Amino acid sequence: xxxREAGDFxxxxxxxxxxxxxRSERYLFWAAMAVAFLVVPFFINSYxxxxxxxxxxxxxxxxxxxxxxxxxxxQVSLGTGGFMAVGAFACYKLMTSFPDMPIIFVVxxxxxxxxxxxxxxxxxxxxxxxxxxxxxxxxxxxxLVWIFNKFPWFYNYSASGQITAPERTxxxxxxxxxxxxxxxxxxxxxxxxxxxxxxxxxxxRGRIGRAWMAIRDMDIAAEIIGVEPLRTKLSAFAVSSFYxxxxxxxxxxxxxxxxxxxxxxxxxxxxxxxxxxxIGGLGSILGSFLGAAFLVLMPVALKNLFxxxxxxxxxxxxxxxxxLIGGLIxxxxxxxxxxxxxxxxxxxxxxxxxxxxx
Amino acid sequence: xxxxxxRQGVFGAARSEDGIARGEPLLVVDNISLAFxxxxxxxxxxxxxxxxxxxxxxxxxGAGKTSMLNVINGFYHPQQGTITFxxxxxxxxxxxxxxxxxxxxxxxxxxxxxxMTTLDNIMTGRITLxxxxxxxxxxxxxxxxxxxxxxxxxVERIIDFLxxxxxxxVPVGRLPYGLQKRVELGRALAAEPALLLLDEPMAGMNLEExxxxxxxxxxxxxxxxxxxxxxxxxxxxxxxxxxxxxxLDYGRKIGDGTPDEVRNNQAVIDAYLGVAHD
Ligand SMILES: Nc1ncnc2c1ncn2[C@@H]1O[C@H](COP(=O)(O)OP(=O)(O)OP(=O)(O)O)[C@@H](O)[C@H]1O
Ligand SMILES: [Mg+2]
Numbered sequence: 001x002x003x004r005e006a007g008d009f010x011x012x013x014x015x016x017x018x019x020x021x022x023r024s025e026r027y028l029f030w031a032a033m034a035v036a037f038l039v040v041p042f043f044i045n046s047y048x049x050x051x052x053x054x055x056x057x058x059x060x061x062x063x064x065x066x067x068x069x070x071x072x073x074x075q076v077s078l079g080t081g082g083f084m085a086v087g088a089f090a091c092y093k094l095m096t097s098f099p100d101m102p103i104i105f106v107v108x109x110x111x112x113x114x115x116x117x118x119x120x121x122x123x124x125x126x127x128x129x130x131x132x133x134x135x136x137x138x139x140x141x142x143x144l145v146w147i148f149n150k151f152p153w154f155y156n157y158s159a160s161g162q163i164t165a166p167e168r169t170x171x172x173x174x175x176x177x178x179x180x181x182x183x184x185x186x187x188x189x190x191x192x193x194x195x196x197x198x199x200x201x202x203x204x205r206g207r208i209g210r211a212w213m214a215i216r217d218m219d220i221a222a223e224i225i226g227v228e229p230l231r232t233k234l235s236a237f238a239v240s241s242f243y244x245x246x247x248x249x250x251x252x253x254x255x256x257x258x259x260x261x262x263x264x265x266x267x268x269x270x271x272x273x274x275x276x277x278x279i280g281g282l283g284s285i286l287g288s289f290l291g292a293a294f295l296v297l298m299p300v301a302l303k304n305l306f307x308x309x310x311x312x313x314x315x316x317x318x319x320x321x322x323x324l325i326g327g328l329i330x331x332x333x334x335x336x337x338x339x340x341x342x343x344x345x346x347x348x349x350x351x352x353x354x355x356x357x358x
Numbered sequence: 359x360x361x362x363x364x365r366q367g368v369f370g371a372a373r374s375e376d377g378i379a380r381g382e383p384l385l386v387v388d389n390i391s392l393a394f395x396x397x398x399x400x401x402x403x404x405x406x407x408x409x410x411x412x413x414x415x416x417x418x419x420g421a422g423k424t425s426m427l428n429v430i431n432g433f434y435h436p437q438q439g440t441i442t443f444x445x446x447x448x449x450x451x452x453x454x455x456x457x458x459x460x461x462x463x464x465x466x467x468x469x470x471x472x473x474m475t476t477l478d479n480i481m482t483g484r485i486t487l488x489x490x491x492x493x494x495x496x497x498x499x500x501x502x503x504x505x506x507x508x509x510x511x512x513v514e515r516i517i518d519f520l521x522x523x524x525x526x527x528v529p530v531g532r533l534p535y536g537l538q539k540r541v542e543l544g545r546a547l548a549a550e551p552a553l554l555l556l557d558e559p560m561a562g563m564n565l566e567e568x569x570x571x572x573x574x575x576x577x578x579x580x581x582x583x584x585x586x587x588x589x590x591x592x593x594x595x596x597x598x599x600x601x602x603x604x605x606l607d608y609g610r611k612i613g614d615g616t617p618d619e620v621r622n623n624q625a626v627i628d629a630y631l632g633v634a635h636d
Contacts, residue, residue: 013510014503202498206506207488214471214482221469224431226457226486226549235492283473 019201036190041183049182050255056296057189058251063276063288064200065243070274071282072204073236074216075125079118079137081269082144083241085261086114087248089154092163095176095253096156103168103175107192107249114245115238117144122237126230141270148261162260165253176253185254192250196243201285203239212236213283244273279332281339290340298325376444376552380410383442384585385430385553390439392425392609399425400436401609407553412579412586414600414617416593418629421606423589424466427555430587431463432456444552458486460552464542464559466589472531476522476541479530480513483548516544520574536567543574547584554578554586560595568592572599597621605629 020026044053062080069075090110094101101109121140125133148154155163167177174180175188203209211232214222223229252259259265272295280291299321306317336343378384383406392400400422407413415423428434430441432451440447443459462483471479488509494502517523520540525533530541539559546554559575560568572595578584590596596603596617603620605613607629613620620626 013507013514017503017506017510199496202502203492203495206495206498206502207485207490208492208495210474210478210482211485213474213478214485217471217473218469220433221465221471222482224433224453224457224463224469225483225545226454227482228454239492 017205019205033194037187041187044182044186046182049186051300052297053186054189054255056293057186057193058247058255059273059276059292059296060289061193061196061247061250062244062273063280063292064197064285065240065247066273067277067280067282067284067288068200068204068212068243069236069240071277071284071287072209072216073212073233073240075122075233075236076130076134076274077137077240078134078267078270078274079121079140079144080244080273081265081267082141083114083118083244084248084251084269085144085148085265086117086241087111087245088252088259088265089148089163089261090114090245091249091253092156092165093154095166095168099166103170103188103253106168107246107253110249111242111246114248115242118241118244119234119238122234122241125233125237138267138270141267145261145265160260162258163252164258165256168253176257178257180254189250189254192246196246197285197289200243204285208232208235216283275329277339279329279339281341284339284341286344287339287341290344294340295325298328378409378444380583381408383407384409384444385587386442387426387430388440388442390426390429390436390441392422392429392434392436398609400429400606402439403606403609403611404439405604405611405614407585407587409585410579410583411601412575412588412599414596414603415587415589415606416591416596416603416620417606417612420608422609423606424557425609426606427463427557427587427589430456430553431461431555454486457549460549461555462546462549462551462553463555464539464546464557466557466561468535468538468542470530470538470542470545473529475527475529476533476544477513477517477526479541480516480544480548481509483545484509484513484550486549513544513548516547519547519577520544521570536563539563539567539571540574543571547578552585554584556586556588556590558589558591560590560592568595575599 015021020029040053062084066077066080069077087110090113091106094106094109095103098106121137124136128136149161152158152161155161158164165176167174167179169175170184170188173184175184204212211222211227212235214225214227215229215232215236219229222232248265252264256264276291276295277288278291279294280289281287302321302324303317306312306320307314312320332339385407386404387406388404390400390403391398403422403426415426417423425434429436430443432453432455435450440449442448443456443461446459471482474482488505490502490505494500517526520543522537522540522544525537525541530538533541543556543559546556556575560571563571575586575588576599579586588596588600590599600617602615603613603617604611605620605623605626607625612629613623613626615623
């Protein structure tokens, strides 16, 4: 079916407000979802799970969370790694303290704990903006990592300082621990991402999303219209941290299995997440996914190319890969500052007019 | 546009149950003084705005007109004096509280949300009228969507009224100046305000755009009974539109009355002709 708007008239406001207003786009989306949920689980192996799909899903969730705060509400944050750590440690403490609690609740509750912590660290945003706020969130990053190192209670006094996820099952199938099958961890993450992306879309298209964007675009005018700055900013911090905390919990329990805080949730994770939303597109749900895909898949692809195909030594390949990705980020910022999501929009506009561009 | 449809919903009765009859004071400004460090922006100014009128605030550059609006909607806090709006007095309040009480405004320098579309900007104007909490919003289907559609209908009536249907989905940053001013008026109207503050809504417009804007202002006032305070430099416009005029000069009130009274007031003539202060 061709990509066309013609004959696809909107007669109600309801239809006009839907997520995929163009019919062919809607079909494409649901077809992709059908493949993701019904086909991929039958073919997934451990390599695709661990190197590609699960990290892609978890990082999409992180990027979504950060995009809500930075892209929609305009509050720059460099505390993402720290908030992921809060999610991970909340998950660990809940799993070990309440062994009977279903894992889905544990992950959601970890998001809830992170939302509380994130809201607290969001309080300064009422007074400080932009660069200064970024520095304040950077302090949060270091503070949180320090706290999880400093107090052995957080890692249950384990000798290594590591936290390790015990096995948990859903309907008898393991989803955490070394025995969890690839399809199960993949489906669990996919379900979380599917639901939370849908929620993010709903929040951003309605009253709350407009309040966030109003604060982002002109906070003084927003306040004069009746947007409460404190509540609005804190709600963005809360929702964003919920997403990042949920992702942190999955990252630890489903993906890593065992984690040491400095290594797993250091400052480079905060930067990675920020690059994702910038490259993908600030203030775009789709952009969060595109940015995460770019930064998760690109290293894998480059590594396969350099080490697999060209046979370079691993360390050389790693360095070149880091340089290349850095270069690509700069290139992107110059060529398309609005990110991959904007490129996609422009392509669609062209496609809509194709083959008669005028 | 469909006046009857508009009458029922938008600009409707949502905020007018305050028991104040037409012609009675809606807003009383009493002895307001405001200074920034050593600069006295407003000195001992008192006036009122009665329900249903168009009240112009005029004066030379730097007279304190914008500062006055900023005091009225809680953006500046005066050192002295009180504001009584709909019978409730206050000295200090936050801008969003003023919005909740039914004061909406436009700005001298356009203050739209540049990254958002015309539609979203005007929808944001209804933020104080929308009630569904975050959980309903997260679910969307059901109450949140119903609320969104109801408000969308109201906003579409404003869009029709202001004749900006063609730019509904355009990010406002891309619009020409005159249209941005119109969208900003739409955003203020969307709040269904009891008092609408307009800070130089026609500045920088050509004659045709000014005529359109004048027509919108008169229609809002006549058809929906919205009380309006208007700052404007174009005397022709002021004389045509306003019921009463306050004149400020160097932060003081130097005239107050009907356009004719003000036009013949010697102090006002002096201020405008730049007669030296003693
Ligand atoms: N935030 C502020 N800080 C310091 N001084 C201010 C501030 N706002 C206004 N002023 C001063 O108060 C005085 C009145 O300014 P205001 O903007 O109210 O004038 P105006 O009548 O709106 O003028 P115009 O016709 O040029 O818009 C000016 O001297 C101005 O410099
Ligand atoms: Mg002014």
